[in-house]
Every structure is written in C-alpha cells, then in structure tokens.
Amino acid sequence: MTEIAAQDDPNTGQRGAFARFGAAVGLANLGDGIAVIAWAWTASLLTRDPLWIAMLPAALRVPWVLFALPSGLLADHTDRRRLIVFCDLVRTFAYGVAGGRDGVEPAAYGAVLGRRWPCFPLW
Secondary structure: OHHHHHHHOHHHHHHHHHHHHHHHHHHHHHHHHHHHHHHHHHHHHHOOOHHHHHHHHHHHHHHHHHHHHHHHHHHHHOOHHHHHHHHHHHHHHHHHHHHHHHOOOHHHHHHHHHOOHHHHHHO
C-alpha cells in the first residue's frame, strides 16, 4: 500500500526534478569557480604583479554585471525560438571571424558548430 501511495504523491516527481536542478546549478558554479582559478593561475605565470592577477577575475565578471539584466529583459520579452536562432547565428558569425583572423582551418570550427545545429529545428 505504501508503494502505491508513494507513486501517487504529486510531490515526489517535483523533488526529483528540483534535486536534478540543484545538482546542475552546483556543477555549473563549480565549473565557474575552477575557471576563475585557472585564469588567475595563468595570469600568475605571465606576471608577478598581484594587482594584475587580482584584476583578471574581476574583469571576467564585468560582462555578467553589464549584460545580465538587459539579457534577462530581452529573453522575457522575445520569442524564445527566434532568440535562440539569432544567438546561434551570432555565434556562427563569431566562429567564422575568429577562424578567418587566426588562419585556423574553418573546417575545425565547422566540427564545433556541427554540435549546435540540432537547435535549428526550433524554427
């Protein structure tokens, strides 16, 4: 009887989804923290000035400070599918420019972009 009651409990599925969401947020924050440490460590290899080393993690957060609220506002007031397609097109253009400037083989960027194409059926 308790197994049937547990299956009928509407909160069980929500707790599982919330746990997965919490784990994803935790892993994303862990990855961000590791990236900040890695960039600061790399900066310490390039210079011994502690001011420059300390400015690098702060500079990495400046785009978040500048663009977080406007991006959220845009995402709330725009059709999600069109926004995703637009962002993917901007990303494609940026990869193309980076590949053209650095002399990197464009096919290498195509391999990276190939993983992003599944979002285009959202049109």
